[in-house]
Amino acid sequence: MKYTQLGRTGLKVGRLVLGTMNFGPQTDETDSHTIMDAALDAGINLFDTANVYGWGENKGRTEEIIGNWFAKGGDRRDKVVLATKVYANMGTEDEAWPNHDKLSALNIRRAVEASLKRLRTDHIDLYQFHHVDRNTPVEEIWQAIDVLIQQGKILYAGSSNFPGWKIAQANERAGRLGMVGLVSEQCLYNLAERRAEMEVVPAAQEYGLGVIPWSPLHGGLLGGVIKKEVEGGRRASGRSADALTSTSVRAQVQAYEDLLDKHGLEPGEVALAWLLTRPGVTGPIVGPRTAEQLASALRAVELELSEELLAELDGIFPGPGPAPEAFAW
Template sequence: MKYTQLGRTGLQVSRLVLGTMNFGGETDEAGSHAIMDAALDAGVNFFDTANIYGPDDDSKGRTEEILGSWFAGGADRRDKVVLATKLYGDMTPGSTWRKAAWPNHNKLSAVNIRRAVDASLKRLGTDHIDIYQFHHVDRDTPFEEIWQAIDVLITQGKILYAGTSNFPGYKIAQANEIAARTGRVGLVSEQCLYNLAERRAEMEVIPAAQEYGLGVIPWSPLNMGLLGGALRKERDGTGSRSIKSVRSAAGLADPAMRARVEAYENLLAKHELDPGEVALAWLLTRPGVTGPIVGPRTPEHFRSALRAVELELSEELLGALDEIFPGPGPSPEAFAW
């Protein structure tokens, strides 16, 4: 495994991030433990989860519990893992991502930050979270309040760093400018939607992250499966019935996207390369990227992702990929003229 520093911090993390969203849903507890065993054996030390993850609205938090049971199975497991989780969504039964069941039980108020971190620590069976991430922008809570609450958690030893997920570039700047004015470290990472087929993050999110020293952690590196051999699986009838596969099929219904995916798979077939591995390897060549989040459902899926770390893409191939999936180009030129 290869390692890098997370943004401007001294924290060493693996170039692949183990995503756990499938744990407790598409992958049962035993299978989840097997994937985490394989990850640790391979040197992957960066695990990502969220308090909201679970198979349904009545089982939120289940994924964190599965990580907690795995940590409990070995005295040194927790010490070897850089653990990241998130808060924002409402955790009360009957709530949804965008609708709270009870006031003050979602978003980023100081009240909810305090409540959410203690609940996550209990489910995870640990005394601290390495990277505590804001899962979404909270338009109602000022960053002054957010940073005050985060300061308390750092002082208490409950978290070490703060990061974001799904933040636009201007909010990354705003958060870190307010932190800097009061001598705080500020944000150290941003998780964003970023892959070959979805490159809008290159316009402002990634430049902002680089300017402020945040590590970029792309999620959905295969664009909901579209970049993982979707057309081949469609022809062979080997696709799964997962939510990602359903969304992948929906993406292929767009004629323009279908044509690009077909060109992508044909190009890689000529080079005898696996589409999913190339999609991950491409992200590892991108400026500012710490490592993509991979969300395997099985140990076999995880082993395929591992091969991407060692895969070297030629300049010729990188150029051909840019022709199929062109990026927006540098800003402000990308949107100004």
């Protein structure tokens, strides 16, 4: 496994990030533990979760599964760079009190204590704001984070789904308070969705944030979805199915699959390998439901894409162009 640094930190992390969103809802605890063991053995050491994962009545279940894995010992916790998130209301629909969500100092304080308990650890390495909170002053958020850092309950703060201007605002305010600020940003970024290249990635690079793309296969659209339909009768679902109703998108995906078939390459592995060539990217999040899916993702780390192939991929899925030049008419 190749390693890099996580933004402006001293943390060394693998070029893939283990996403745990499926642990609980789709993958049971035993299989989840098997996947985590395999990921750590392969050199993936940044594990990403969120307090809300498990969803619905099972909010928090994913953190519990990770906590039970840590409790098995074997230096599991010491070897992992642990990332979780705060924002969602963790109560049931009938218990959704107004101060039990988002990024108020009160909710951050409550949420971190609950996550630490579920994760069965005394600290979180990377505590991430899951979404922008338009109603809480940035200074209040940083005050709460500073207290948690001083208490040793978190080491660093990161963002998720932040626009470029919000990254700039958050880090400018942090700088005035003498704080490190955000060290990472999780954003939607893949071959089929490259808008992050306009402002989010440039802002992250300017302020020294590591970029951690989520949905690197764009909900399965870049994972050989048309070929699976043809060969196995497995129809696309969710975001992939919606996207393929567009004639132009379907033509793009077909051209993508035809190109990689000509080179003897797997679409999902190429989509991950492409992200690893992008400036500023720390590592894409992979969310395997099975050990086999993890093994496929690991092959992408060793996959070298030629300049010719990269140019052909750009031709099929063109990016917005470099900022600020791309803003000009």
